[in-house]
Amino acid sequence: MKITPIIGLEVHVELKTQSKMFCGCSADHFHVEANTHTCPVCLGLPGALPVPNKTACEWCVKLGLALGCSINEQSFFERKNYFYPDLAKGYQITQLQKPFAINGKLTIDDHEIRINRAHMEEDTGKSVHVDGSTLLDFNRSGVPLVEIVSEPDIQSAKEAKKYLNKLQQIIRYIGISDADIEKGSMRCEPTVNVCIDDQFYTPLVEIKNVASLTGVMNAIDFEINRQVKQFEEDRQQKNSSNKTTRGWDADKNQTFLQREKEGSADYRYFPEPDIPPIIFSKEKIEEIQKNLPKLPGVKISEYKMLGLSDYDANLLAEDKDFSEIFDKIISLDNSNEFAKFSANLLLGPLKIIEIEIEKINPEYFKKLFDKKSELSSTVIKQLILDSYQSGLDPLEIAQKQNLFQISDTGALEKLAKEVIETNPKAVEDYHKNPLAIGFLVGRLMKVSRGSANPQSGKEILEKLLK
Amino acid sequence: MSDNSITDAVFQHTARLSRLEIKPEEASIKDQLIEAAKYVKVLDELDTKDISPTFQVNHKNNVLRQDKIEPSLSQDLALSQAKKVSNGYFETAPTINKNK
Numbered sequence: 001m002k003i004t005p006i007i008g009l010e011v012h013v014e015l016k017t018q019s020k021m022f023c024g025c026s027a028d029h030f031h032v033e034a035n036t037h038t039c040p041v042c043l044g045l046p047g048a049l050p051v052p053n054k055t056a057c058e059w060c061v062k063l064g065l066a067l068g069c070s071i072n073e074q075s076f077f078e079r080k081n082y083f084y085p086d087l088a089k090g091y092q093i094t095q096l097q098k099p100f101a102i103n104g105k106l107t108i109d110d111h112e113i114r115i116n117r118a119h120m121e122e123d124t125g126k127s128v129h130v131d132g133s134t135l136l137d138f139n140r141s142g143v144p145l146v147e148i149v150s151e152p153d154i155q156s157a158k159e160a161k162k163y164l165n166k167l168q169q170i171i172r173y174i175g176i177s178d179a180d181i182e183k184g185s186m187r188c189e190p191t192v193n194v195c196i197d198d199q200f201y202t203p204l205v206e207i208k209n210v211a212s213l214t215g216v217m218n219a220i221d222f223e224i225n226r227q228v229k230q231f232e233e234d235r236q237q238k239n240s241s242n243k244t245t246r247g248w249d250a251d252k253n254q255t256f257l258q259r260e261k262e263g264s265a266d267y268r269y270f271p272e273p274d275i276p277p278i279i280f281s282k283e284k285i286e287e288i289q290k291n292l293p294k295l296p297g298v299k300i301s302e303y304k305m306l307g308l309s310d311y312d313a314n315l316l317a318e319d320k321d322f323s324e325i326f327d328k329i330i331s332l333d334n335s336n337e338f339a340k341f342s343a344n345l346l347l348g349p350l351k352i353i354e355i356e357i358e359k360i361n362p363e364y365f366k367k368l369f370d371k372k373s374e375l376s377s378t379v380i381k382q383l384i385l386d387s388y389q390s391g392l393d394p395l396e397i398a399q400k401q402n403l404f405q406i407s408d409t410g411a412l413e414k415l416a417k418e419v420i421e422t423n424p425k426a427v428e429d430y431h432k433n434p435l436a437i438g439f440l441v442g443r444l445m446k447v448s449r450g451s452a453n454p455q456s457g458k459e460i461l462e463k464l465l466k
Numbered sequence: 467m468s469d470n471s472i473t474d475a476v477f478q479h480t481a482r483l484s485r486l487e488i489k490p491e492e493a494s495i496k497d498q499l500i501e502a503a504k505y506v507k508v509l510d511e512l513d514t515k516d517i518s519p520t521f522q523v524n525h526k527n528n529v530l531r532q533d534k535i536e537p538s539l540s541q542d543l544a545l546s547q548a549k550k551v552s553n554g555y556f557e558t559a560p561t562i563n564k565n566k
Contacts (some may be wrong), residue, residue, distance in 0.1 A: 017533045024536025034554040038544045039536075055533035076521060083485050085558045128555065129562055135555035138544070266483060271521035279527050 004195040005224045007160055008152035011167060012145050013063075013177045014123060015056050020142040022050030023323075029126070029139035030183060042142035044088030044318045050274055052077070052120075056144035057100065059176040060120040061280060062288050063146055064101020065169050066295060067115050071285050075100050076270040076448040077120075085124040085136055086137045094121035094147075096269045100280075106150075107297075108162045114151040146176075152191065157220040161213055164188060169296050173320045187218055192223045193238060194231070201315060202227040203236060204243040207255055223255055225284065248286065299323055305341040306330070308400040315347055315373050323348070329362040333400055341369050349381045350388060361387070364394050371395060371404075376450065379403045407451040409460065412444075412452060416460045419443045430465060472500050 020027050023041035038387030040048035075098045079091040106113045125141040129132050134368050148167065154160050168186060171179040180188040190208055194202045205227065207219045223246070236242070246255035258438050294302075296317045303313035303326075317323045331343045342365045350360070364387050375383070375398060383403070387394035398404055419440055420427055426443070429436040437458060444457045470482075477496045481488050487556075488495060541554055550557040 013541060019533050019535045024531070024534060025538045033541065035544045035556070036541050036554075039538050043539075043544060051531045053533050055531040057530065074527075081483075085556075085561055113497060126540045127561060132550070133550075134558050134561045135552055136558060137555055266479070268483070273521070276522050276524065276526040276529050278530070289476065316502075317511045 001228075003196050003224070003228055004198070005155055005157075005220070006152045006193050006195055006418065007154035007156075007220060008202075009148075009150045009154060009160060009163060010049055010189045010191070010378060011148045011150075011164070011186040012123075013171055013179055013187075015059050015144040015146060017053055017059070017144055017163075017187075018054050018175050019053060021053050021056055021120075021144040021298035022142055022275060023048075025142065027143045029143060029302045032139050034135075034137035035139060037139040038141065039093065042088075043138055044090070044141075047059035050093060051273075052275060052278065053144060057120060058288060059144075059147050059174075060100045060118060061285065063148070063171065063173055063176060063283070064118045065289050066174050066189050066292055067101070067104035067106060067118060067148070067167075069101035069115065069118060071101055071280055072098050073281070073285075074098060074277050074279050074363065076277040077275045078269045079272050080267045080269055082267055084124070085134060086127050086141070088125065088138065088141065092121060092124065093272055093275070097275075100278075104265050105161060108159055108166065111153075111155075111159070113153045113159075113163055116149045116151055118146055118148045121147060135385075151340075157217040157224075159215050160190060160220055164213060164216065166296075169318070173293055173295055175293075175320075184211075190216060190220050190223075192220055192227070194227045195233060196228065200231065200235075201238040201240045202231050205255070206243065206245045208245060208247050208258060210248045211250065215248060215250050218250075218253060219255060226255065293320070294324075303339070303343075303426055307336040308339060308343050312347055315351070325357050325360050325362065329365045332362055332366040338366070338369050341365070341372065345381065345384045349385045355388065357405065359388060359391070361391075364388075367393065371398075374404050374453075376405060376454075379450065402449060403451055407452050409456070412448075412457060412460050413464070415447050415452065416444055416457065416464055418449060419461070420464060427465065481523065485522060 015027075017027050019025060020037075020042055023039050025037045025039050025042055026032075027037075029037060041050050064071055075095060077093050078096045080094050080096070081091040081352045083090055096119075101118040102116070104115035104118065106115060110144040119403075123145045124141050125136050125138040127136055129135075150163070155162055164181075164186075165202060168181075169178045171177050171186070177185055181188070189208055190210070191204055191206045192203045195204070205223055207223060210219050211215050230236070245257045245258045248255055276437055299317040300310075300313045303316055308316070315344075316326050326342065326346060329346075330339050345365060345368075364384065368375065368383060372380060379398070383394035383397055386392070386397050423440060423443055426436060426439045430440065433463070439452055441458050442463050444461065445452050445454060474496075477499065478530075480499075545551045545554070545556065548556045
């Protein structure tokens with residue numbers, strides 16, 4: 001039996017604006033006392049007038065552009081009507097016919113995942129379910145939310161995870177949201193069905209309540225298996241009215257039927273009469289495009305052009321702050337050699353510890369690079385760490401601790417003579433077997449406290465022992 | 467909209483969407499609704515073939531606000547109109563069946 005999973009993802013991202021989407025209440029709702037950030041607009045009281053947050057609208061466009069979307073020059077909001085206690089107005093203000101951004105894409109390992117839209121809407125209140133009742137906190141009601149809807153192009157749980165990782169990375173790069181799944185600022189609803197033997201399509205299932213990336217993968221995998229088994233039993237195929245919603249139970253590691261959708265939901269969308277259309281001029285769109293930061297994909301290819309490995313390039317581009325400091329460092333010297341030298345230090349000694357990016361001084365990388373012929377590679381690694389921790393110039397540290405390699409032949413020769421005199425046995429061994437020079441070089445390194453250049457030391461010893 | 471577009475099924479559906487429970491003795495509401503629909507039917511007489519839909523009549527656009535925090539209501543005031551409250555929350559009938 002041939003099984004092809006068909007997966008689409010709806011991702012909701014809470015924007016980190018100061019204020020809410022349609023009112024001036026603080027958008028902060030994480031660990032805030034219930035119902036202290038509300039007003040007539042976000043409580044849905046009659047007569048209140050919603051006015052869209054300019055920054056939120058621009059950020060939605062910004063994300064759209066980062067995802068390669070076209071931006072609708074004219075957009076408008078609509079009302080999506082349904083009754084649910086966490087939606088006090090009886091409708092959600094969202095976008096349907098004219099969202100801010102349409103037709104984008106994200107490429108995962110050369111596989112293109114089409115993005116249908118990125119639209120702007122408002123979050124609902126938060127429900128807390130206790131015994132016998134539901135408690136409601138409207139601090140989250142009206143927080144700006146962008147919904148990113150993919151086409152059902154994703155083919156596996158693993159690909160879904162990569163898609164989410166990439167989306168999360170872009171969102172964080174452009175600085176519009178923390179996109180933290182565990183905290184709920186990024187929420188994901190996969191829609192899954194399966195094509196069997198290229199001809200049978202199982203009924204669509206939308207999965208809710210997935211609260212982690214691992215959860216997304218497990219829920220998708222569970223659903224694929226469940227649907228294949230179900231199909232073998234009942235041979236039921238997808239039609240326009242058998243889409244269901246299933247919740248994800250992370251403890252039991254399974255999905256469960258939530259509620260049958262009553263036919264196709266009847267949300268009776270209509271244009272929001274209280275909010276005039278929003279026009280983004282070509283100039284404004286260009287300006288937002290121009291101010292987009294360099295995105296991870298672009299950075300990775302640039303780093304690879306500098307001779308870095310695929311692995312290192314990905315590690316460096318993974319985090320925006322980390323890659324920014326790397327960019328600052330390599331702006332001091334455009335040679336590939338310097339890029340590799342700095343990448344090794346950043347990804348080696350510095351990446352291991354929990355570093356504070358702002359404590360990194362790009363100049364120090366350049367200074368060490370310029371003196372690298374006089375310092376051993378072990379010493380360089382130690383120096384970058386010491387200078388990071390103390391804030392001191394690494395070359396000053398090297399000076400104070402006598403860590404510069406002695407390549408001054410006079411000084412080295414003096415030390416070499418000393419080594420020869422104090423190790424007659426080793427000298428004897430050397431005359432029998434030239435490989436025994438290693439021991440003498442080791443002694444020389446020791447008396448020079450690591451500052452001798454091993455190669456020059458070896459040459460001098462050999463010359464003296466001739 | 468034709469006169470008989472409000473069938474029993476449409477009527478029931480509309481009532482359900484509006485969370486209205488129509489008792490048998492209130493069945494005449496359906497006829498009233500049909501009457502009301504007839505009243506706006508006069509609009510069908512207009513030829514709107516070349517006219518794009520009107521969502522707004524004030525000819526404004528980009529009415530936006532800056533992203534600035536303004537004072538919110540106090541918790542007491544926010545909850546003051548609620549039928550039932552509990553520890554700073556609005557309380558309502560349970561929305562999910564907790565037996566998964």
